[in-house]
Amino acid sequence: MIGRNPRKRPRKAASPPKPKVARISRRNGDSHRRPTAWLLNHARALFFSLGKLYRTPTASAMTVAVIGIALALPAGLYVVLTNIERVAGSWDRGVQITLYLKSGTSDPAMTDLANQLRNDPRIERVKTVTPEQGLSELAESAGFGDALDALPNNPLPPVVIVYPRLQGHQATQIRALRQNLATRPEVADAQLNLAWVERLYAIVTIAQRAVWVVGGMLALAVLLVVGNTIRLDILNRRQEIEVAKLIGATDAFIRRPFLYGGFWLGLLGGLLALILLALSLWLLAGPINRLAGLYGSDYVLTGLSLGATLRLLVLSIAFGLGGSWLAVGRHLRDIEPS
Template sequence: MSRAPARKARPARGNAPPIHTRFQAWGVNHAQALVFSLGRLYRNPFGAALTLAVIAIALALPSGLWLALKNLQAASGDWDHGAQLSVFVADSVTDSALAQLAGRIQALEAVERAQPLTREDALAEFRALSGFGEALDLLDHNPLPALVLVTPVPAHQGPAEVQALARQLEALEGVTQAQVDMQWVQRLQALLEMTRRGVVLVAILLGLGVLLVVGNTIRLDILNRRREIEVAKLVGATNGFIRRPFLYGGLWLGLFGGLLALFIVGLALVLLNGPVQQLAALYGSDFRLQGPGFSGALGLLGTAVALGLGGSWIAVGRHLREIEPQ
């Protein structure tokens, strides 16, 4: 009698826990790892304080340099917008024609302001600023030409744009020369660009320093818990489960280091704001130091957390693979 082929046993359905239970267990596990990593920092206050101080100083230095550059630009009336052209006119141009010429220049799209300066105005200004008033009285005629002081709009403050505007102005009737100190403009922009790149370079180097500090801190923590990790792997713990508290430890280091860096920057602003306001008042200005603002503070905290997670991820990924139960 023929026998029917035996059917292969199938696993019973419904043994796997529902998805909401698994998601709940995943959330509880992450919360436990988050609190556990915070507790390790609390139980080692001295070592954690030293690490946080190094991270905070490394983050506060480029942030302070960036704020210093930002405040210097604001105090100087935005140095990028400092170009001005002196448009000299022929001696035959009358005062009324000079005013009409200034009006035509003012109508140009690249011009923000055109201020006419007659020969008498130029002589009076030179007399007031030079201190050679008595010598000027000996002259039988006014040697200074009339001119129009032209300020380009912010979008045309670059060296190439200012030079193009100078050529356009020289083509106008009655204009003999349009002069601008392009070398000064180029030096100014080169100085600002060099400062910006210096701040970026310092920020990159100190960011790498934060990665090394966090990575070394997590590495020492892994080595101190080597036996505990071996036992956990023996009972079936995955690398992801073991990695989780160390990653959260790097997150806490980055977050607290960023908060401490913000405190250092804020304290520096408070200490410097008073003397800066007194100095500005001597020049008739109400300038005061500007802080990082909400977006700047959020960016600093985000960068700090990213560096903390990055340093811990590198350390855990390298050293956790080397630990296997014997």
């Protein structure tokens, strides 16, 4: 029909634009999934390496035993050294400066001198011995009572015994204190019995150096044992590593189970070292307590403290990780797919 407008086709409704919020939420979801996937991968590698040790019990037990014994030896020496230092610390109380006062010094003058010395911060305690007390103690200890009774008068001077607050390894300060006390007008002579304590501390110092030397050598042995164990594991799984590299696995992904294997070897070796050390202390505790009782002492053998125990476990894990890292870094580069 002329003049009639043709029917217009209806327009398609435009699709609404996709909101950008959805894209943002997807990105947020990926960012949340990445840490979870990372943790899952590490957890799988952790338990996979533990299962691998479980599937080879004989070889794993031998490696853990070597690591445990190597760690138990320096730990045992450290315990022995700690107990020796405890004994030396108790013997520090035996260090004394004996002040022989001039003849004719009265008891009140000796008491005044003792009170002055008690106020000195370098002095822990002071003991006074009158001539009569000294003669009585000499008669009881030496058994010369009849001979001493025959003396016309008491030849012993008044004595003031000073116990320094300083310890035996501070020999220079103790000697300076003796020289200072010897200059007092009431003092005729001042004697210091410090030589045997200095010898004891010299022996302790040598023992400390020996512990560090032995510990360093055995730590190197642990690194070599763990490294050799991981090296053999890498060589046994060479074809598996080549296939993994062919399909795109990264070195970090391949390295992860071997590092966790070193972690488990170090941790189990450290726990075994603690068990061996506790067993050794249990076997030695009885004889040492009986020996201390014979000397009239209540000394008790002590083991590792909580801090030392944690340090031993951390060091054993560090040695395990260090040995595995060195082995993996050295041999993983040599394995390439052909």
